[in-house]
Amino acid sequence: MDRLRLRKAWLGAITIVLALSVSAALVEGVLRLIQFKYEHAIRMVRNGEDWRDVHMFEDQMFESDDVLLWKPRVSTDYYVTFNRLGYRGKEVAATKAPNELRILAVGDSNTLGPAEYSWPEFLQNAADLRCAQTGTTVVNAGVYGYTTFQGARRFEEGLQYQPDFVLVAFGWNDVAETTNPPDKAYGAQTLRFAAVKRFMAKNSRLYQLFRSTSDRLGGHMLSDVGTGGLRSRVSLDDYRSNLSQIVSRARKDGVLPVLLTRPHILDATVDRDPIRSWRKKVADYNNVVREVARDFHIPIVDAYAMFADRRHYFIDDNHLTEAGARLLADRVYSVISTQTDKCSDYTFDETSVDYQNSDVISLKVSPLQLKAGRDSYDVWIEGEKFPNTSVTIQYDLNNGPLKEFVVGLDTNGKGHLPVPSTTARGRYHFNAFRPAGYGYYIRSDITLTVQ
Numbered sequence: 001m002d003r004l005r006l007r008k009a010w011l012g013a014i015t016i017v018l019a020l021s022v023s024a025a026l027v028e029g030v031l032r033l034i035q036f037k038y039e040h041a042i043r044m045v046r047n048g049e050d051w052r053d054v055h056m057f058e059d060q061m062f063e064s065d066d067v068l069l070w071k072p073r074v075s076t077d078y079y080v081t082f083n084r085l086g087y088r089g090k091e092v093a094a095t096k097a098p099n100e101l102r103i104l105a106v107g108d109s110n111t112l113g114p115a116e117y118s119w120p121e122f123l124q125n126a127a128d129l130r131c132a133q134t135g136t137t138v139v140n141a142g143v144y145g146y147t148t149f150q151g152a153r154r155f156e157e158g159l160q161y162q163p164d165f166v167l168v169a170f171g172w173n174d175v176a177e178t179t180n181p182p183d184k185a186y187g188a189q190t191l192r193f194a195a196v197k198r199f200m201a202k203n204s205r206l207y208q209l210f211r212s213t214s215d216r217l218g219g220h221m222l223s224d225v226g227t228g229g230l231r232s233r234v235s236l237d238d239y240r241s242n243l244s245q246i247v248s249r250a251r252k253d254g255v256l257p258v259l260l261t262r263p264h265i266l267d268a269t270v271d272r273d274p275i276r277s278w279r280k281k282v283a284d285y286n287n288v289v290r291e292v293a294r295d296f297h298i299p300i301v302d303a304y305a306m307f308a309d310r311r312h313y314f315i316d317d318n319h320l321t322e323a324g325a326r327l328l329a330d331r332v333y334s335v336i337s338t339q340t341d342k343c344s345d346y347t348f349d350e351t352s353v354d355y356q357n358s359d360v361i362s363l364k365v366s367p368l369q370l371k372a373g374r375d376s377y378d379v380w381i382e383g384e385k386f387p388n389t390s391v392t393i394q395y396d397l398n399n400g401p402l403k404e405f406v407v408g409l410d411t412n413g414k415g416h417l418p419v420p421s422t423t424a425r426g427r428y429h430f431n432a433f434r435p436a437g438y439g440y441y442i443r444s445d446i447t448l449t450v451q
Helices: 002-033 052-057 121-129 148-161 193-204 205-217 237-251 268-272 277-296 301-305 324-336
Strands: 062-065 069-072 099-106 134-139 163-170 257-258 363-364 376-383 390-397 403-410 414-418 426-435 441-450
Touching: 052 062, 052 069, 099 121, 099 148, 121 134, 121 301, 121 324, 148 163, 148 237, 163 237, 237 257, 237 277, 257 277, 257 324, 268 277, 277 403, 301 324, 301 390, 301 426, 324 403, 363 441, 376 390, 403 414
Parallel strands: 099 134, 099 163, 163 257
Antiparallel strands: 062 069, 363 376, 376 414, 390 403, 390 426, 426 441
């Protein structure tokens, strides 16, 4: 009797599955016959400098995507070409070599670069030259128009290639204002089953019908498209959250994150142009980058401070020239070289950096005698207070190669740094410093001794 019941239950289940499959096939056929098609939450009107619809549906370098909104189209036929994995740069092997160093760069157009060059490409060249003892692969995962919303998901996709470093460079498109909803209202909230979602969204009308119904019931038809007030594509709070998400996930997977502020220059006409006035808010997002780096105690490249008021390094108000991209790559390499034993330390070319004297401000450090593993020291700028920002310090150890590090400053304009037991012993000579927002270094002459 029990076997008979079990057999009937199995037959009933199989019958239900078959009936559902046939019904689904019939519905799929009808939907195809009537040419039904739905693309998730793409309603958008062109306004201001919101180019998301162009990237999704008009720019032939990209294709619309259910998770990232748009992603690179694997092809060599367009302005910027992408490899078989959808990245710019050399192909990435599925298996990482034992001594290989992998660097993943996620960012926007300043990272992807124009057709002729990109700073990740110059970083690759620098690593090939200075890391001859190991193979280095720089993966350029930058995409035009991306914000940290897409960057967090682009990074998670890149984790499968086992990067040692992730370079995170956003803050322009995040700030851009629009009357359309923000990025998170358009995009999928998770990468779970992303491959299945993408396949179904592209090939199944039934899935598209389900998605359409879900959007309607969930209120995601975005009825306020083009009617809301101006708002950033990614709010300041969400920007902080996205960066923190990347950093936390990177640490969990043994990847060292390096954050970059967004280089740009302002023009007096910006203040009088309501469409472009959001550019003034980029400074707030750069401050968040500095704060996240300080809170997580991770390296930062203050690219904004590096190029502030140096207009000859820009082709417009936010994209670097080839010379600027080379300089940024060198600066990034200098940070990476201090974080790994696979690469030789890089000595800065001082001719590419502006140095000045100052009678107004000076760098201060106290105390000057420290014991590794026990002591800490404070850094501040005397003559003017720089609250909630950062200062870049160039130094050498025992007259060795010139290096640099960034100190986050608190609300009182002071940075507090511990001296771990792993700190190299010797004489640290602080040669120059550059407060955030300065386009040049100011000479200093401070010697810090670590025992």
